[in-house]
Amino acid sequence: MSLAVDPATYTLAAQFLALEARLLDEGREEEWLELLDDDLLYTVPSRQAALPRSAEINRDAWRVRDTKAHIVTRVRRGDQGHAYSEVPPSRTSRLVGSILVEPTDQADVIAVRSTLLVYRQRGIDVHFDLIPARRADLLRLTADGPRLLRREVVLTETTLKTPNLGVFL
Template sequence: MSGLRFRFAPPPPGYGDGEHNPLTNQPAHSAGADQSLETPSHVAPDPAVCTAISQFLALEAKLLDENRYEEWLALLDEDIDYHVPIRVSDDRPDRQSAANRYRLRDNMMLLSKRVERMTTGQAWAESPASRTVRVVGSVLVTPTDLPGRFEVDSAVLIYRQRALDEEADIIPVRRQDVVLHEDGRCRLLKRTALLPWIALRTPNLAIFL
């Protein structure tokens, strides 16, 4: 390496005076300068509300796994809208849910009827009842313009073992909820449960997603 010589060009005018960024040759911004950088539109809610809603979703999963359906119904608002859209294959992701076509679309009356059938032992699709474990994660809470009303996105994996079947089902669900948080209590007002499947990979949807 002997004999090599290095020559360095002098710095350009204004280098180091705070007027230019030496790497980009663009005007520099001081720490307190007004920078028009794009930021996510998500507005962080009260951390206490996030905790309450996360606990609400965990409680819901526990009640459903333990087949405590009457207690689960008590978590729902009287105006609940619970639906599972049919998925389709399309080049555009925003068109992969069929418009106005659902595998399930229930209100409180229909959900109550489903629970009633499960407790009679005459819901043959769930006799004997499935053994399930729900794992809820990726919870994102976003305030809306209405006081006490929050959009809540979550991802759920449901392990489902039926009767004496040797193989279990794994049901992945992306949920888009609307949760009411009032007077320290949460209620589920709306749920859209999005399955990734075009064709069902589980025998039925007799369980709640």
């Protein structure tokens, strides 16, 4: 594993993840959409608890498998009040850490791995969810800044304790 990226590239990736978390936590999904590459693939594969670590992630079965068009539809449904799983809307706080940035064989794409902890609370409900995950991203470096090209979110839990995945991870 090569960790040979320059400090400026690392900082660019870390700033991207921080900006993304802030936009989502503040409910600024329309602005967040601008950070997504047109060729985006966003997946949350299924995880099996009874299997050994080497085989527990099933990349042929997904909890979520969205393109940018799917995500735009989800955001617009929420804007129109048609995303009933988000009524009332979730209040979130994302903590992103353990960021590793690696070069890829494409000069304009970097691989970024991170851990994510999402605190989620809805309306006046006193209950809250904690959603821990690991993410593997590909960021395309463009003249307009980094764009999320691929994201795989591997949930730590095999059985979700949150009622739905109506929030972006």
